[in-house]
Amino acid sequence: MSIPASTAHEATVDDLAYAFDDVFDRAHIERAVATARASLEPNASIRTFLPILVRRYATELLTAEAQAAGIRLKSVPEILFVCVHNAGRSQMAAAIAEHLAPGRVHVRSAGSTPTGEINPQAITVLAERGIDLTTAYPKPLTDTVLHAADIIVTMGCGDTCPIFAGKQYLDWDVADPDGASLDQVRDIRDDLQGRITSLLRDLNL
Numbered sequence: 001m002s003i004p005a006s007t008a009h010e011a012t013v014d015d016l017a018y019a020f021d022d023v024f025d026r027a028h029i030e031r032a033v034a035t036a037r038a039s040l041e042p043n044a045s046i047r048t049f050l051p052i053l054v055r056r057y058a059t060e061l062l063t064a065e066a067q068a069a070g071i072r073l074k075s076v077p078e079i080l081f082v083c084v085h086n087a088g089r090s091q092m093a094a095a096i097a098e099h100l101a102p103g104r105v106h107v108r109s110a111g112s113t114p115t116g117e118i119n120p121q122a123i124t125v126l127a128e129r130g131i132d133l134t135t136a137y138p139k140p141l142t143d144t145v146l147h148a149a150d151i152i153v154t155m156g157c158g159d160t161c162p163i164f165a166g167k168q169y170l171d172w173d174v175a176d177p178d179g180a181s182l183d184q185v186r187d188i189r190d191d192l193q194g195r196i197t198s199l200l201r202d203l204n205l
Helices: 005-019 026-043 047-068 089-100 120-127 143-148 182-202
Strands: 078-082 106-110 151-154 168-171
Touching: 005 026, 005 047, 026 047, 047 143, 078 089, 078 143, 089 106, 089 120, 089 182, 106 143, 120 182
Parallel strands: 078 106, 078 151, 151 168
Antiparallel strands: none
16 A cells, blocks of 8 residues: 555655754755655656655755755765756766765766656666666756755756856766667766766876
8 A cells, every 4th residue: 555645745854854953944844845746746657656756855955955055064075967867878977986986976966857767778788787777766957956066067968057166067978878779878888987987086086
């Protein structure tokens, strides 16, 4: 039996109000959860999973906001990977970066018009390298995550980001896995891994 949406919503607010009680009041938490739901619900392909994704995304939003405001300091650099649909390149890049430098870098991904599900071939080719992309989900690009990032990487897909002082901006010309063959998506994976390895070395990670 599925949990009623209202019950799941209140449980999420309760949990996050506890987790962020030293940072935000309950009304602020409620707005973040409502924003997360409004962002994800229109593209939710399996509604049973929506409460879990809302909780995860609201947590990300609140964490990013606290970091951007300097309320919670970051112990590692943060990289934000951006692509329009946040369903292929940017998700692959974030997963590869986390795999290569676990605990030494924090990664996020986002897109201006996120779709409802991750490219299945991206999931397949990362699984070949022992990287799990099955729990990833597309997320919208917001000023909050932009402010929280130290390095912002766009993927040559036409998405542009506001310029904020103190950020490093990179634009990588990476092929789009949408509609590509499995071998072509493998080439995209390898291209991303090479670029990310170089970036992590530049960061001494």
